[in-house]
Amino acid sequence: xxxxxxxxxxxxxxxxxxxxxxxxxxxxxxxxxxxxxxxxxxxxxxxxxxxxxxxxxxxxxxxxxxxxxxxxxxxxxxxxxxxxxxxxxxxxxxxxxxxxxxxxxxxxxxx
Amino acid sequence: xxxxxxxxxxxxxxxxxxxxxxxxxxxxxxxxxxxxxxxxxxxxxxxxxxxxxxxxxxxxxxxxxxxxxxxxxxxxxxxxxxxxxxxxxxxxxxxxxxxxxxxxxxxxxxxxxxxxxxxxxxxxxxxxxxxxxxxxxxxxxxxxxx
Numbered sequence: 220x221x222x223x224x225x226x227x228x229x230x231x232x233x234x235x236x237x238x239x240x241x242x243x244x245x246x247x248x249x250x251x252x253x254x255x256x257x258x259x260x261x262x263x264x265x266x267x268x269x270x271x272x273x274x275x276x277x278x279x280x281x282x283x284x285x286x287x288x289x290x291x292x293x294x295x296x297x298x299x300x301x302x303x304x305x306x307x308x309x310x311x312x313x314x315x316x317x318x319x320x321x322x323x324x325x326x327x328x329x330x
Numbered sequence: 331x332x333x334x335x336x337x338x339x340x341x342x343x344x345x346x347x348x349x350x351x352x353x354x355x356x357x358x359x360x361x362x363x364x365x366x367x368x369x370x371x372x373x374x375x376x377x378x379x380x381x382x383x384x385x386x387x388x389x390x391x392x393x394x395x396x397x398x399x400x401x402x403x404x405x406x407x408x409x410x411x412x413x414x415x416x417x418x419x420x421x422x423x424x425x426x427x428x429x430x431x432x433x434x435x436x437x438x439x440x441x442x443x444x445x446x447x448x449x450x451x452x453x454x455x456x457x458x459x460x461x462x463x464x465x466x467x468x469x470x471x472x473x474x475x476x
Contacts, residue, residue: 241378242346270367272374273442283433301364305371308448310429314436 222250230260230325236267239275247278255282258289260328264321266297271305283315292316296324333398340381340391349374352397352410359399360406365470369408372449372466375442376412376421384416384462391416405472411465420455421446421464 220243225232231254239247254261261282271279279295286293294316298306306312318324334355338348352373356366377395385391393414400407426447427440447453450466457463 240374242342269363270371272371273438273445274374274378276441277438280433280436280438287433301367305445308429308445309427309441310431310436313430314433 220247222247227262227325228329230262230329232262232264232321232325234264234267238270239268239278240270240272241274244274244278247275248281251278252282252285255286255291255293256289258286258291260292261286261294262321262324262328263293263295264297264324265295265299265302268302269299271302273309276305276309276311279311279315292328294318294324294327296320333396336395336397338377338381338393338395340385342381345377345381348377348395352395355397356399356408360401361399361408361470365406368449369410369468372446372468373410375446376410376464376466379421379442380412380414380416380462384414384419402469403474404469406470408468408470409465410467411463413461413463415461418457419462420457422453422455 220235220237220239223234225234233251237243251263282293296318298317306317316327318327334351336348336351338344349370353366353370356369357363361369373395380393384393393412396411396413398409421443424440424443426444427437446466450468452467454465455462
């Protein structure tokens with residue numbers, strides 16, 4: 220699991236690649252929740268993520284809760300079909316902001 | 331396709347290599363990559379839970395995963411069984427998480443086994459001779475030849 224980060228105005232885009240699972244969750248948590256703890260607006264680009272287990276869902280849930288608690292925001296885009304299915308199955312599509320593309324994901328947290 | 335029996339211990343790297351072996355076996359048996367990843371997820375939730383919770387912290391222990399993927403008329407029939415001698419635990423007995431809860435009320439407890447139930451056709455648990463045996467089955471359907 221790797222993350223590269225780009226700055227887009229007031230927002231950040233974390234481009235995530237690899238798998239979000241038990242083995243990568245601790246690393247993902249430290250990389251994906253640092254800025255939302257500071258109230259930043261963050262987009263997660265999931266285009267290159269082929270696999271998310273419950274350990275990965277937990278990281279996303281934590282990011283969403285921290286964003287809300289600290290006045291920030293988080294949105295996701297580019298979910299692959301299997302990842303999307305896991306989010307839908309678990310009801311996470313209702314508690315985190317998911318958009319189809321980068322522009323919509325950025326708009327969702329900056330509007 | 332022959333069945334395999336994998337020996338696993340509690341170390342995260344052993345768990346990971348066990349999951350790699352499960353994924354590779356399913357791909358070799360004819361599962362598509364998304365199907366193999368779905369079954370890897372099922373295995374991850376079950377195996378991780380055993381490695382972390384079946385024995386007191388610090389206790390060295392081993393357990394087994396049996397995996398069979400058999401071509402049948404309707405598709406590829408996958409059967410995965412975990413066998414461990416840890417504390418008695420019935421994965422089918424847990425309450426399902428409230429998947430309709432709002433963000434503030436949403437927790438992560440029970441989600442792993444919920445995904446296992448959603449992503450498999452059947453789940454069977456038994457405790458025999460001091461061992462937990464948890465078996466899940468999933469038919470990966472194939473369209474019949476024309």
